[in-house]
Amino acid sequence: xxxxxxxxxxxxxDDFYQRGDQVYLPHLSVDCAIFGFHENQLRVLLLKWKxxxxxxxxxxxxxxxSVDTAAHRILQERTGLTxxxxxxxxxxxxxxxxxxxxxxxxxxxxxxxxxxxxxLVEFSKVQPHPDVFSEAxxxxxxxxxxxxxxxxxxxxxxxxxxxxxxxxDHPVGLNLLPKKFTMPELQRLYETILGESIDRRNFQKHMLxxxxxxxxxxxxxxxxxxxxxxxxxxxxxxxxxxxxxLKLGW
Numbered sequence: 606x607x608x609x610x611x612x613x614x615x616x617x618x619d620d621f622y623q624r625g626d627q628v629y630l631p632h633l634s635v636d637c638a639i640f641g642f643h644e645n646q647l648r649v650l651l652l653k654w655k656x657x658x659x660x661x662x663x664x665x666x667x668x669x670x671s672v673d674t675a676a677h678r679i680l681q682e683r684t685g686l687t688x689x690x691x692x693x694x695x696x697x698x699x700x701x702x703x704x705x706x707x708x709x710x711x712x713x714x715x716x717x718x719x720x721x722x723x724x725l726v727e728f729s730k731v732q733p734h735p736d737v738f739s740e741a742x743x744x745x746x747x748x749x750x751x752x753x754x755x756x757x758x759x760x761x762x763x764x765x766x767x768x769x770x771x772x773x774d775h776p777v778g779l780n781l782l783p784k785k786f787t788m789p790e791l792q793r794l795y796e797t798i799l800g801e802s803i804d805r806r807n808f809q810k811h812m813l814x815x816x817x818x819x820x821x822x823x824x825x826x827x828x829x830x831x832x833x834x835x836x837x838x839x840x841x842x843x844x845x846x847x848x849x850x851l852k853l854g855w
Contacts (some may be wrong), residue, residue: 626712629665634717634756635676636663636697638764639684641728642781646746647797649761650683650726650733651753653741660754661761662742663719663726683742684724684731690780690847694767695721702756725765725780769799774850776817776845781836787825787833788812817843832855 615621638661639650651659664679666672673693681687698718706714731743745751750761771777778791778800792808814820820838824832 608685613807615737621710621737622713629667631712632715632717634665635672635679635718636661636719636721636760637676637680638723638761639680639726640723640768641726641731641744642794642797643728643744645793645797648728648744648746648798649750650731651743651745651750652739653733653739654738654754658754660753661757666758670758672720680724682736683733684700684726685731691722693720693722695755695763697721699756699762705755719760721760721764724770730781768843771800774848776815776843779840779843785823785835785837787835789833791836815846817846
């Protein structure tokens with residue numbers, strides 16, 4: 606192991622297995638469900654282990670690092686983004702959650718408790734890349750996810766459940782849609798996350814009542830019918846709604 610600036614660089618996987626616990630806390634990890642929205646589909650970012658199965662992006666917590674800081678660092682390493690919505694939603698501690706793990710004398714082969722986060726990112730801004738353990742990093746439609754290691758499918762589904770629940774209390778869209786969008790595009794995002802249809806008039810009424818949207822004088826071009834107006838989020842009011850919460854009934 607060597608240092609490059611303030612970052613630890615392991616020279617090989619064996620080096621990581623042998624010395625990683627000098628940098629990271631043993632028995633504790635972070636797993637992240639990174640959701641993006643593209644072509645009216647909710648997608649999740651997955652890594653593929655070298656010679657193995659797909660998994661959620663995750664990592665470990667440094668000895669002098671907070672859990673939230675570790676999660677943001679891990680997601681920056683996977684997506685290249687620093688300004689994204691990230692929320693801790695559950696702790697996964699079933700003793701049998703890593704039953705596939707092979708016995709190993711090293712710290713990495715021991716039992717781990719995982720702290721689950723979900724992140725919302727704008728699909729077009731993400732440039733995913735694999736880490737030292739992985740051979741691929743790709744987006745998958747939420748309904749077409751391949752087999753995942755350990756309990757990662759359960760973590761992903763729990764993250765989606767938490768995201769759906771949070772729609773009643775917090776706005777969603779700032780980190781999933783482009784800067785300018787139409788009301789139908791915003792509605793499609795909510796319907797995709799919820800997995801159900803929403804009445805158009807009720808949706809527009811509720812979204813406007815939140816007072817977080819700015820209607821622009823521009824209209825979306827290229828459509829066959831009357832072009833809908835474009836909107837953008839009032840970022841100050843949006844962030845205030847995230848902190849204070851809100852109540853919506855679909």
